Amino acid sequence: MASAVTQAGDRENEDVALVPFARSHLEGALKLSQEMSWPYLLKDWEFALQLGRGFVVTSAGAVVGTALWWPYGDTHASAGMIIVSKAVQGRGYGARLMDALLAAARPRIITLNSTVEGMALYQRRGFVPIGIIHQHHGIPRERYEAPDPCFVRAMAPSDIGAIVGLDHEATGWTRREMLNRLIEVGDGYVLLRDGIPRGYAISRLFGRGHVIGPVVAESPTDARALIEAALALLGSVFVRVDTSATSQLGEWLEGIGLQQVSDATTMVLGAQMPSTGPARTFALANQSFG
Numbered sequence: 001m002a003s004a005v006t007q008a009g010d011r012e013n014e015d016v017a018l019v020p021f022a023r024s025h026l027e028g029a030l031k032l033s034q035e036m037s038w039p040y041l042l043k044d045w046e047f048a049l050q051l052g053r054g055f056v057v058t059s060a061g062a063v064v065g066t067a068l069w070w071p072y073g074d075t076h077a078s079a080g081m082i083i084v085s086k087a088v089q090g091r092g093y094g095a096r097l098m099d100a101l102l103a104a105a106r107p108r109i110i111t112l113n114s115t116v117e118g119m120a121l122y123q124r125r126g127f128v129p130i131g132i133i134h135q136h137h138g139i140p141r142e143r144y145e146a147p148d149p150c151f152v153r154a155m156a157p158s159d160i161g162a163i164v165g166l167d168h169e170a171t172g173w174t175r176r177e178m179l180n181r182l183i184e185v186g187d188g189y190v191l192l193r194d195g196i197p198r199g200y201a202i203s204r205l206f207g208r209g210h211v212i213g214p215v216v217a218e219s220p221t222d223a224r225a226l227i228e229a230a231l232a233l234l235g236s237v238f239v240r241v242d243t244s245a246t247s248q249l250g251e252w253l254e255g256i257g258l259q260q261v262s263d264a265t266t267m268v269l270g271a272q273m274p275s276t277g278p279a280r281t282f283a284l285a286n287q288s289f290g
Helices: 002-015 023-035 040-049 093-105 120-125 159-170 178-184 220-234 249-254
Strands: 014-020 055-057 062-072 074-085 109-114 126-136 150-153 187-193 196-206 209-218 239-244 259-269 280-283
Touching: 002 074, 014 093, 014 109, 023 040, 023 055, 023 062, 023 074, 023 150, 040 062, 040 074, 040 178, 055 093, 055 187, 062 093, 093 120, 120 259, 126 249, 150 220, 159 187, 159 209, 159 249, 159 280, 178 196, 187 220, 196 220, 209 220, 220 239, 220 280, 249 259
Parallel strands: 074 109, 209 239
Antiparallel strands: 014 055, 055 062, 062 074, 109 259, 126 239, 126 259, 150 187, 187 196, 196 209, 209 280, 239 280
16 A cells, blocks of 8 residues: 555656746646636736746646746846645645745845745745735726826836836836836836936736836825826726835825735845835835836
8 A cells, every 4th residue: 555655646746847937838827826816817927927937837737836036137036926726735836936936046136025825935945024015906986187297297218217217226126128018018107306207107907907016206295196197097997006014105095995905025035225215116016026
C-alpha cells in the first residue's frame, strides 16, 4: 500500500511544472482570477503580461498558479496577480512561484499589496508591511464639471517628461514604459501651477468599469481636482480608486458614492525609498502595478 501511495505522489509531481508565463497561459490565468472573484478581464491579463513577466504552475497542463512582476529600471519592481487555485492550496505552489519570482527580480527592491491570506508567505521571504491600501468603488452619485483648463487639462504628449519626473518624485520608481502604455490606453490629466505640471492622473478601462490611477499630486485638494477631472469625462459609470489609508481621500470618496469594499497591506522587500516630495501618490494604477 505504501508503494502505491508513493507511486501516485510521484505521478502527481511529474504532472506539475513551474514555467515562464506565456500568452498561452492567459485563459487559464483568467479562470483563476474568476475563481477568486477578482475583477480582471482577459484584456487586463494581456495588458499586465505585455508590461511584465512571471511564472505559472501547471498541473496536468492546466494553470493552477500565477505570479507576475514588473521591473522599474534596475532598482525597483512591483509584484502581483499572485494566485493559487483553491483546489491545490497547501501544496507549496505559492512558495515555488514566489521563490522563482524573487530569483528573477532581485536584487531590485520589490513592492506588493497583499491580502490577509498571502501575508505569511511574503513575511517568510523578508517582506515587511509599510501601509494599507483601501479599494473604493461604485457609481458616482452626481455629475462633475471639468475644472478650469488653466488648472487641470488633458495630458499632452509633451507632458510625458514631467509626468515621469513627478512619478519618480512620489515613488522613487522609474517606470516610463508603464506610464507610456497607461497613457496610450487611457485618458490623462495634468494639474498646473504657474503653467507647470505639478500633478497627474490617468483613467482607463479596467475590470468592471474604469480605474482612476495613478494619481500623483502635492495635496489631497489637488488629488481631488484631478479625480474630478476624470469623473467629469466618465459620467455615471462604475469607477474604482485604490488609495492609501493615509491619503485623506477616503471620506470624500465615500461621500461621492465610491464605497470602501476591501483593503490590502502594502509590503516591501528591501530598503524602501522615501518620497523626495512634495508630490506623492494618492491612488494606484492598480494593486499589482502600484
